[in-house]
Amino acid sequence: xxxxxxxxxxxxxxxxxxxxxxxxxxxxxxxxxxxxxxxxxxxxxxxxxxxxxxxxxxxxxxxxxxxxxxxxxxxxxxxxxxxxxxxxxxxxxxxxxxxxxxxxxxxxxxxxxxxxxxxxxxxxxxxxxxxxxxxxxxxxxxxxxxxxxxxxxxxxxxxxxxxxxxxxxxxxxxxxxxxxxxxxxxxxxxxxxxxxxxxxxx
Numbered sequence: 001x002x003x004x005x006x007x008x009x010x011x012x013x014x015x016x017x018x019x020x021x022x023x024x025x026x027x028x029x030x031x032x033x034x035x036x037x038x039x040x041x042x043x044x045x046x047x048x049x050x051x052x053x054x055x056x057x058x059x060x061x062x063x064x065x066x067x068x069x070x071x072x073x074x075x076x077x078x079x080x081x082x083x084x085x086x087x088x089x090x091x092x093x094x095x096x097x098x099x100x101x102x103x104x105x106x107x108x109x110x111x112x113x114x115x116x117x118x119x120x121x122x123x124x125x126x127x128x129x130x131x132x133x134x135x136x137x138x139x140x141x142x143x144x145x146x147x148x149x150x151x152x153x154x155x156x157x158x159x160x161x162x163x164x165x166x167x168x169x170x171x172x173x174x175x176x177x178x179x180x181x182x183x184x185x186x187x188x189x190x191x192x193x194x195x196x197x198x199x200x201x202x
Contacts, residue, residue, distance in 0.1 A: 022170045025057045028068070028124075028154050029170025030139045030179035036121040039170065039178060040185035045132055048085060051139070051179065053125035055118065055167060060158035062115035064091075066124050067098065067144040068154035069107040073177070078135045079104060086128035091116050098144055107144040115159035129181075136183030142174035 021036055022029065032041045036054045043049050055063065074082055084103045089096070093113025100106040108125065116122060131137070142152050149155050152174040153166035170178050177186050 022056045024168070026059050026156075026165070026167050027056045027170050028141065028156070028167040029054060029056065030141065031121075032179070034121065034123050036170075039180070041179075041181045043131065043181060045134060046130065048128050048130045049181075051127045051129060052123050053141070055122045055124055055156060056170065057120055058118045058122055058156065058167070059165075060118060060156075060160060060163075062117055062159035063112075063122065063124070063156050064115035064159035064162070065111045065157035065164075066155065067107065067109040067148060069105075069142045069144050070100075071105045071140040071142075072103065073138040073140070074104070075135050078133065081132040081135065082137065083130045083132070084127055085130060086126070088126050090123045090125060109144050109146075111157075131181070134182055137181035138177035138183065139179040139181075140174065140177050141169055 021031075021039065029036065029039060031052050031054050032038045032049065034052055034054070036056050041049060053068070055066075072082070082103065087100065089110055089112070091110075091112035091114060094110050095113075096108055096110045098107040098109035100108050110125075116124070141154055143154065147155060148164050149166050151166055153168060155164055156167050157164050169176065171186050180186050
């Protein structure tokens with residue numbers, strides 16, 4: 001009986017360990033759950049929903065800064081039908097020197113007073129959105145306006161030594177949405193994967 005219980009527990013642990021969609025190291029995406037399981041959402045009108053910026057399988061044990069640009073594509077004429085009701089960094093004492101005042105396009109450049117311990121799915125940022133009509137929303141992430149590391153990738157900082165490094169987009173590159181609302185689901189693009197520069201410390 002004890003062996004059976006141990007096997008069941010081991011099975012549960014193994015299942016949760018592989019719950020993250022993207023199994024590659026040092027990736028980042030937007031998800032609709034904190035475990036990085038869902039990057040596709042169908043939502044009715046007037047119903048708030050959460051979106052999370054999640055670093056999946058990060059190499060460092062602690063992250064104390066991050067930066068990224070973002071764009072939300074919506075149909076022309078629907079820009080005023082999408083609301084951002086909350087915008088929150090997961091860490092304490094966050095200082096943002098980016099410009100995220102525009103709901104649809106901008107960037108975050110955030111330093112944290114206290115580093116975030118990493119897990120397989122490390123939530124860095126969250127938003128609370130709501131739509132007033134049913135229409136498609138595509139979410140993109142890429143480099144900040146003035147990236148600390150050259151390239152088209154979001155940047156994280158390893159708190160151990162304050163080492164900046166790039167993280168690959170969960171769907172393969174800046175030109176592919178990392179999350180969608182009320183439209184076709186996104187998938188990783190193997191040919192455009194982060195490849196040899198993934199988790200490259202500079």
